Amino acid sequence: MVEKPPLSTKILRRTTRHPPPSITVSPVTPFRSAPVKKLGGTIRVPGDKSISHRALMFGALAVGRSTVSGLLEGEDVLRTAAAVRAWGARVERGADGTYSIDGVGIGGLSEPAEVLDLGNSGTGVRLLMGLAATHAITTFFTGDASLRRRPMSRVTVPLAQMGARFTGREGGRLPLAVTGTANPVPIEYTLPVASAQVKSAVLLAGLNTRYDTSVIEPEATRDHTENLLRAFGAKVVVTDLGQKGRAITVTGQPELRPQTVVVPGDPSSAAFAAVAACIVPGAAVRIENVGINRLRTGLFETLREMGADIAYENRREAGGEPVADLVVRHKGLRGIEVPSERAPSMIDEYPILCVAAAFAKGKTVMRGIGELRVKESDRLAAMARGLSACGVMVEEMPDGMIVHGGAPEGGARIETEMDHRIAMAHLVLGLACKQAVEVDDVGFIDTSFPGFIALMNGLGADIAPVKA
Ligand code: S3P
Numbered sequence: 001m002v003e004k005p006p007l008s009t010k011i012l013r014r015t016t017r018h019p020p021p022s023i024t025v026s027p028v029t030p031f032r033s034a035p036v037k038k039l040g041g042t043i044r045v046p047g048d049k050s051i052s053h054r055a056l057m058f059g060a061l062a063v064g065r066s067t068v069s070g071l072l073e074g075e076d077v078l079r080t081a082a083a084v085r086a087w088g089a090r091v092e093r094g095a096d097g098t099y100s101i102d103g104v105g106i107g108g109l110s111e112p113a114e115v116l117d118l119g120n121s122g123t124g125v126r127l128l129m130g131l132a133a134t135h136a137i138t139t140f141f142t143g144d145a146s147l148r149r150r151p152m153s154r155v156t157v158p159l160a161q162m163g164a165r166f167t168g169r170e171g172g173r174l175p176l177a178v179t180g181t182a183n184p185v186p187i188e189y190t191l192p193v194a195s196a197q198v199k200s201a202v203l204l205a206g207l208n209t210r211y212d213t214s215v216i217e218p219e220a221t222r223d224h225t226e227n228l229l230r231a232f233g234a235k236v237v238v239t240d241l242g243q244k245g246r247a248i249t250v251t252g253q254p255e256l257r258p259q260t261v262v263v264p265g266d267p268s269s270a271a272f273a274a275v276a277a278c279i280v281p282g283a284a285v286r287i288e289n290v291g292i293n294r295l296r297t298g299l300f301e302t303l304r305e306m307g308a309d310i311a312y313e314n315r316r317e318a319g320g321e322p323v324a325d326l327v328v329r330h331k332g333l334r335g336i337e338v339p340s341e342r343a344p345s346m347i348d349e350y351p352i353l354c355v356a357a358a359f360a361k362g363k364t365v366m367r368g369i370g371e372l373r374v375k376e377s378d379r380l381a382a383m384a385r386g387l388s389a390c391g392v393m394v395e396e397m398p399d400g401m402i403v404h405g406g407a408p409e410g411g412a413r414i415e416t417e418m419d420h421r422i423a424m425a426h427l428v429l430g431l432a433c434k435q436a437v438e439v440d441d442v443g444f445i446d447t448s449f450p451g452f453i454a455l456m457n458g459l460g461a462d463i464a465p466v467k468a
Contacts, residue, residue, distance in 0.1 A: 030413065031453070032438040033430025034462040039283035041459045045270045047072035047263035048291050049448050050196070050224045051321070053080045053123050055261040057131065058232045059101030060089035061108075061207065062256040068099045070263035070319075075447045076121035083128055086112035087139075106208050106253060111137035115175070118143045120376060120418065120447045123197055126155045129178055130201030133164035134208040136182035142175040146376050146418040152176060155201040158189045162205050162213075184209035186252065188216065193371060194344045196221035199248065207234065209252040218245040221344045222295045224321075231320050232256040262319035264291035268348045269449045270326060271299050272424045273459065275352045277328035278308045279359045279432040285459060287326040289318070298346030299353055300326070306333040306360055333360035335405050340368025347371060350401075351425035354383045358392045359432060360405035370399035376444075377417035386414045386426050390433060411435035420444045424452055427463055438466055 052072040057080065059066035071077065081091045081099070087109040090102040104110070109131065116139060118125040125141050129152070132139040142148065153172035160166060162184045168176030186209050189202050199215045203225055206213025226236045226248055235251040270290045277285040292300075292312060300310050309331040312324035333356055346353070350372055357364035372379040384396040391409030395402040410433025416423040423439045430437030445452045453463045 028441045028443060030438050030440050030466040031427065031442045031463055032436045032466050033427040034436040035410070035433055036280060036431050036460055036462050039276060039280040039431065039460045040285060042286040042288060043273060043455050043459065044288045045265045045273065045290065045455070046074065046449060046451065048266040049074065049076060049268065050123065050222060051228065051261075051263050051291070051319075052077040053127060054200075054224055054228050055263060056080050056084055056091065056099070056101060057127060057204070058228055058256060059258065059261070060084035060087065060091075060103050061106050061131070062103035062232055062258040063105045064103065064258035066101045066103065066258040066261065068101065068261045068263060069097070071097070071099050072263065072266065072448070073097070074450050075119055076124055079117065079119045079121055080124040080128070083116045083118065083124065086114055086116055103256070103258065106256060107135065109135045109137060112139055115140040115142050118147060120144050120146055120420070120444060122147060122150055122376070125174065126152070126197040126201050127204055129155050130159065130204035131207070132178040133159040133162060133180050133205040134184040135180040138177055138179045140175065140177045144418065148174045151374055154193060154195065154198050158187065158198070158202050159205055161185065161187050161189070162209065164205070186211045186213045188214040190216040191218065194219040194221050195371070196225070200225040203229070203248065203250045206250040206252055207254070212249050212251050214247050214249040216241065216245060216247045219341065219344050220246065220295055222293065224293070227320055228261070231261075232259055264318050264321050264323045265289045266448070267291050267296045267300075271349045271352050272428050272449070272452070273456065274300065274303070274310065274326060274328045275356045276428045276431055276456065276459070276461070277330060278303060278333060278356055279330070279428070281330055283328075283330040285328050287328070289323055290326050292322050292324050295345050298342045299349035302336070302338055302342065302346065302353060303333070303356060305336050306356065306364070307331055308333060333405070335360045335362035335364040335403070337365040338367075343368050343371070348421060351379055351383050351421045352428060354387060354401065354403055355425050355429045357403035357405055358387055358390075358408050358429065362405060364403045364405065365400070366402070367397070367400035369401075375419070377419035377422055379419065379422065382417055382419060382422045383425065386412075386422065386429075389414065390429060390437060408433045409435060410437045413438040413440060416441050416444065418444055420447045420449065424449065427453070427456070430463075431461055
């Protein structure tokens, strides 16, 4: 097997973060991002995280060999690869970075001997819990300190209705054991929160359930599960319910056929370079091969409303998803009220939108985003603290935030709280502040965007370790 070595190194680093006293660990190095006068060039960002997780999972459930190119080789996704291997699928990396997956078929997962550690990844653990719920095996799940704090009852509640049993900590938190049911009950479940993870967990449990399993989503969330499951040969029907949203129904026990999946660049990663180009005077950046599924592009729409110059060039389809090259040129931004119904299509982008807002003229109002409090960190609190420390006026609300734009000072050290997007957002902030911005830990960036610092420095950023 040709496995990428960095995973084991990174896992080692994570698990030795709070070591017993006898082990010596090198301290985490803080980085700083200094103001720059120029930013420009052409880049490609790594593969889409959501699609990468799903490609590995569906490949593991197909009968035969699937191949995946452009897979995100970030720690979150590599943890999912390790998890499906522990369930019996074969996952191998070819020399060119293409992964091949020999699936075990729906119903074919075998009980893992080890606890599955999903690290920092909410998507990984919640979707895998859906699969575990309707296989008659027991799987133990855990994650890092950030993931162990996050609520799992949003998936355990519907999955228990289907017949799975869970033993977890208070609030259904990890570590948690799932005992899957041999006789799953098909359900119709209305999402209490707009969450593609919850929708997907139920639909994936429905794969090994006889008859139809439906999820009703009042607000549309990313539809990669639906698109990719269809490509693998499952029957997935979407019904428009008018005011009530839409129902997604999967017919159980299909035979999934192996596929060749091409993963487009992640719009959530492209977002950081795009905002960098919006805030550095004179900047022009081309980001090639970015997924522009309309349920993911709320940030670009919002930035355009704020006055940004963002063009989609060379529109095409890759792997069943719309793709384009994004060309972003600096132009002054103005604050707006972001429509709250747009939140699901840009839920991961609020930290970097806050950075754009800090440089806009006037105030940017963001509401209906209480979900940000249960991401890898409490992102509303983390951004409010970070921006305030850099001299930006911020009003934090229980489910939103108002950012008063201007000319941020910078000059602060930010705690990133095990959250990749908080780290990247503040490194982008530093590019256009008066003084450098420091972040305490860049290690978690590798969960979603390996190579972020090198890529940004290639465009002209000045991101470097803080000298002792
Ligand atoms: C994801 C869904 C979102 C998002 C996460 C990826 C997915 O979470 O924040 O990064 O791949 O389904 P929620 O569904 O909980 O909003």
